[in-house]
Every structure is written in C-alpha cells, then in structure tokens.
Amino acid sequence: MVQINGANYAIPLDAVSETTKIEAERLTEVNGRKAVTLRGEVLGIAELAELLEQPVSDPEREVLPVVIIHDNERRLGLVVDRLLERQEIVIKPLGNYLNGFDLKGVSGATIMGDGSVVLILDPHEVYSMATVKGGAI
Numbered sequence: 623m624v625q626i627n628g629a630n631y632a633i634p635l636d637a638v639s640e641t642t643k644i645e646a647e648r649l650t651e652v653n654g655r656k657a658v659t660l661r662g663e664v665l666g667i668a669e670l671a672e673l674l675e676q677p678v679s680d681p682e683r684e685v686l687p688v689v690i691i692h693d694n695e696r697r698l699g700l701v702v703d704r705l706l707e708r709q710e711i712v713i714k715p716l717g718n719y720l721n722g723f724d725l726k727g728v729s730g731a732t733i734m735g736d737g738s739v740v741l742i743l744d745p746h747e748v749y750s751m752a753t754v755k756g757g758a759i
Contacts, residue, residue: 623708623709624706625703625704626674628703630738631670631740632742633689633742633743635708637691638690638691639691639692639697642660642688643688646683646684647684649667652664665690666698666752667688668752669700671703673700673748674726687701687705689702692745693746693749698748698749711732711734711740712732713730713731713742726747727747728741729744729747730742
C-alpha cells in the first residue's frame, strides 16, 4: 500500500521487489530520464503521481520513498508520498460500467475495513506508462 496526494493505492506484492528511501541528490539523468544506481544496478525512477496524471505533492523533498516494481526482468522505482504497511486485500474487477473512464494503470479496486475504496495498480501497465512518458530506462 502506498499513498499519493492523500489517496491510498495498492500494488500487488508479487510485483514488488522492495521498498526503500533514496536521497534526491543521488538521482541522475540518463538519456533525459531520472535514474539512480542502487546496489550496482542503474534503476529508472518515475513519479507515480505524474504517471497517474496527478500533481506531485512535494517536488522539493530531500528523501524519496520508493517502491521498486518488476515487470519480468525489468525493474522500475516508483516515487510515492508515503509507504504504508502490507495488507491482505481482495481484488474486485472494475467491470464494464467503468470502461468509459480513463483509468490507465489501474487493474481493480478493493474496499477496506473502514469502507474506503482503494484502487489497485497494474504494474505491467504502470511500467509501460513510465516507458512511454520517458520516466524509465
């Protein structure tokens, strides 16, 4: 579970390699895209808020909470506002009645114990969106 602009999102655990915090000063640019060297690997970095077409809450932060997702052998670091705890959730498909909405990067939703609805991100689509927008290597 992660938070962006006060809203919670879920990322399937089988697509998450790790979570970490990275100092913003460690970011570099490779071919016009943000990247960081993490444990000897050059890792593309993308703001999840930008991929979901939302404003970045604090572009000047010094420490970036990052969820590292993998899509087959490719990895991508997603910068979020907050890293939340792991939770067991049941995925509810969005259904045909939401097809008219532009919900790129979302594969389903779940209803939390407090009644709030949390969107579940599709890691494969998020990776593709980052590649198209120039947010990943």
